[in-house]
Amino acid sequence: MKSLIDKLEKNTVLSKEEYAFLIENFDGEISEYLFEKARNVRIKNYGRDVYIRGLIEFTSYCKNNCLYCGLRCGNRNAERYRLSKSEILSCCEKGYALGFRTFVLQGGEDPYFTDERMLDIIKSIKSGYPDCALTLSVGEKSYESYKAYFDAGADRYLLRHETADNEHYAKLHPKEMSALNRKRCLEDLKNIGYQVGCGFMVGSPYQTAENLADDMIYIKELQPQMVGIGPFISQHDTPFADKKNGTLELTLFMLGLLRLTLPYALIPATTALGTIDALGREKGILAGANVVMPNLSPSDVRKKYLLYDNKICTGDEAAECRKCLEMRMKAIGYDIAVSRGDCLNFKNSERK
Numbered sequence: 001m002k003s004l005i006d007k008l009e010k011n012t013v014l015s016k017e018e019y020a021f022l023i024e025n026f027d028g029e030i031s032e033y034l035f036e037k038a039r040n041v042r043i044k045n046y047g048r049d050v051y052i053r054g055l056i057e058f059t060s061y062c063k064n065n066c067l068y069c070g071l072r073c074g075n076r077n078a079e080r081y082r083l084s085k086s087e088i089l090s091c092c093e094k095g096y097a098l099g100f101r102t103f104v105l106q107g108g109e110d111p112y113f114t115d116e117r118m119l120d121i122i123k124s125i126k127s128g129y130p131d132c133a134l135t136l137s138v139g140e141k142s143y144e145s146y147k148a149y150f151d152a153g154a155d156r157y158l159l160r161h162e163t164a165d166n167e168h169y170a171k172l173h174p175k176e177m178s179a180l181n182r183k184r185c186l187e188d189l190k191n192i193g194y195q196v197g198c199g200f201m202v203g204s205p206y207q208t209a210e211n212l213a214d215d216m217i218y219i220k221e222l223q224p225q226m227v228g229i230g231p232f233i234s235q236h237d238t239p240f241a242d243k244k245n246g247t248l249e250l251t252l253f254m255l256g257l258l259r260l261t262l263p264y265a266l267i268p269a270t271t272a273l274g275t276i277d278a279l280g281r282e283k284g285i286l287a288g289a290n291v292v293m294p295n296l297s298p299s300d301v302r303k304k305y306l307l308y309d310n311k312i313c314t315g316d317e318a319a320e321c322r323k324c325l326e327m328r329m330k331a332i333g334y335d336i337a338v339s340r341g342d343c344l345n346f347k348n349s350e351r352k
């Protein structure tokens, strides 16, 4: 197994069978072997900097019905809210003062936020904070919508592919949604010129080692600038309420494989990882991740953005999370960076 890790480090890719073999057979010792290599690659490319992204969860309405997610439209118990444009801008103001230079507008697929409303918000943020990167994470849209958002100034787009396997995708989503359209979206986003992020849940229901190996192959082909992964965590008001959570060990192992597969990628240690283990985010950084995404949303709405159970930081202020993360990163020998933190293998000059 060590020779497979060596091979991955050298070639930055393995065959599907080789990835699947590692995923099926890894243990604590091989994990440590992988993490050390992943850390070294990460430190070679990005030093000990940890980039921060200010997450603004601006709407908990969603027209989709993904089986795993607490915001699915079928969940009558979810509390719904929308932030106004001025509330969003005051999150940015607070965030800027705390050193954030990337804002992530994330929400469910909420028809209230038409292209017209989105464009107005994008332009306001970009004109108020021209030195900041703006990341959108608002789901599946047409090529035309994505293009309009980009032309209005959006720099990056996060859309997890969730699983590269069509059949597995169909088990996690209602029949109106398809892996094909998901991948079409990611292609469109790349072609338009966004810095693109994909990703998946680790340990989602029905997931196999082959599925995860396919995810690695898909990601290697897509060459995204960012990859977000975190453990699946069951939510009590969804059809997957009784499904098992993804594990810390497998999530960390996948993070290590990702780092060696995409040496330059921006990879967050996610809130979900911090939710299944008190030191999950620290362990994620030590397995090769280089981004954290604390919440900038007003604390009174945080408890309403519940994709999964027991989410951390729902009672804290932005300033508290910022401080907390600074201390946590310091404690493991890493530093929060105040910068846009663009991906090293993406040239902004490519922007038309």
Ligand code: 5AD
Pocket: 068, 069, 070, 160, 162, 200, 201, 230, 231, 232, 233, 234, 235, 272, 307, 308
């Ligand atoms: N557990 C973990 N992650 C989840 N997501 C949605 N629901 C859950 C859950 N129950 C992830 C999905 C989605 C992202 C916004 O959050 O991967 O793309």
Ligand code: SF4
Pocket: 062, 063, 064, 065, 066, 069, 070, 071, 072, 073, 107, 108, 109, 139
């Ligand atoms: Fe909506 Fe996203 Fe949740 Fe799916 S995962 S139900 S698209 S918020």
Ligand code: FES
Pocket: 294, 312, 313, 316, 320, 321, 322, 324, 325
């Ligand atoms: Fe939110 Fe620690 S990061 S309280």
